[in-house]
Amino acid sequence: MMCSFLPSFCLLIAFAALGHAQEIQRKPLVLTKGGTPEQPAVFDGKGMVIDLGIDxxxxxxxxxxxxxxxxxxxxxxxxxxxxxxxxxxxxxxxxxxxxxxxxxxxxxxxxxxxxxxxxxxxxxxxxxxxxxxxxxxxxxxxxxxxxxxxxPPAGLASGVVIACSHITVRNVTAIHAANDGFNIHGARIGIRLENVKAFSNGDEGISAHETVQMDVFDSEIAWNGSVSGGVADVNDSVTTYTNCELHHNVNAAFMFDGKSHRVTNCRIHHQDKDIVIRSPDVVVEQSGNTWTKE
Structure with a gap:
């Protein structure tokens, strides 16, 4: 579990101010080349920040x-x-x-x-x-x-768009997108996010749609502006979140309206709600999570 709250955001801004051009990207990251179930593709951002904001x-x-x-x-x-x-x-x-x-x-x-x-x-x-x-x-x-x-930029650009299957994305931060920080649409399977951060995006920090199958580990989702929550996984998506931290998102930490979801050992704080389940047909498993409103 990462150390978050306001200091993490301030460190991010300070990092950007240092002018590490190789790490700060001002346009969306679109990933279209996946791998196989046996050998998934890996995109390691090594601390890359996708910042679409206009000061x-x-x-x-x-x-x-x-x-x-x-x-x-x-x-x-x-x-x-x-x-x-x-x-x-x-x-x-x-x-x-x-x-x-x-x-x-x-x-x-x-x-x-x-x-x-x-x-x-x-x-x-x-x-x-x-x-x-x-x-x-x-x-x-x-x-x-x-x-x-x-x-945020005009239109509905997301910070990171995953448009392929069987890919691991790690060590990437998405901030100030007009839409989602991490956006996944379509019949994508074998998506794995590791140590990503989704801060201050107009809609959700992470959002899986249609029949996406995705697992998220050791990630932080905070200050996102969607009325649904920091995470919104919908349609027939199947997702898991493990050892993640969610805080200061509008409304809920998680909103689930997909097929099935599992939330394990996640820390939720400074949220009005922890998990909102929109449909009675959605299967949501929870274990080892903590939730405090402050």
Whole structure:
């Protein structure tokens, strides 16, 4: 089990600031070449960091206490009506899109999007004005002006995309993706993640879809912005998580809606919920886990 919490994120940021160009990648990592059951392919990132974030701290913000507003639209930052994911980060902390559902309903217009007004925002929430300016209220754990404001890339890029079977991926960190940190779709089997970190991604840190079969070991999933949780494995996926640490993700540590899952010896802390099981047909085995809300 790795030592995590805020120091691990700060060390990551410090590492990036040192300018280790060979270790920091600013575009998604897409893995398409797998192996065989007898000889799986191995991708060892050796500490590689996939950081898709765009630092917009230095923008000329209009500042009204802890509510900051851009002066006009920001490049590559169009309004997002999807409240499933976070669309901004203050350092590690996700900032969530918030809509005024009552105001939308009163218009009588189908699919009308009205964001919560700046004064109505709770800490860690955001929206857009009609002219496309973005505004947000600083998270309660952050003092205004003392933190980096990070914009994920436009679109739905994930940090690491695994598009093959029979592959082991180890020692890779994915942060600030607009979508998932580690995203696996399709009929992929024999996926193994070892000592990976999924920090501060817009949607889940790790997410398996369709009929993916995956085993995750000794990994850390934290500060991800999905309303589902730090991990969301869905459809007919079959997954296991062993000796992992999950904390500070929005809502739950794990959300399972796949076929079957096993969580063993995982440490869960600073989470409102540990494991959410969406369907009664999902089989989830648990043993040796610990969960504390603080």
């Amino acid at each position: 917009i701290t230095g923008h000329d913000w209009l500042k009204d206490g802890d509510v900051w507003t851009s002066r006009g639209p920001l490049k590559g930052y169009p309004p997002v009506d999807d409240t499933q994911r976070a669309c901004m980060f203050i350092d590690e902390a996700p900032v969530r899109v918030t809509r005024d559902r009552d105001a939308e309903k009163k218009t009588g217009v189908a699919k009308k999007v009205i964001y919560a007004a700046p004064k109505a925002l709770q800490p860690g929430q955001m929206g857009w004005t009609e002219d496309g300016s973005v505004y947000f209220r600083w998270p309660k754990e952050k003092k205004p002006g003392e933190g980096r404001v990070i914009q």
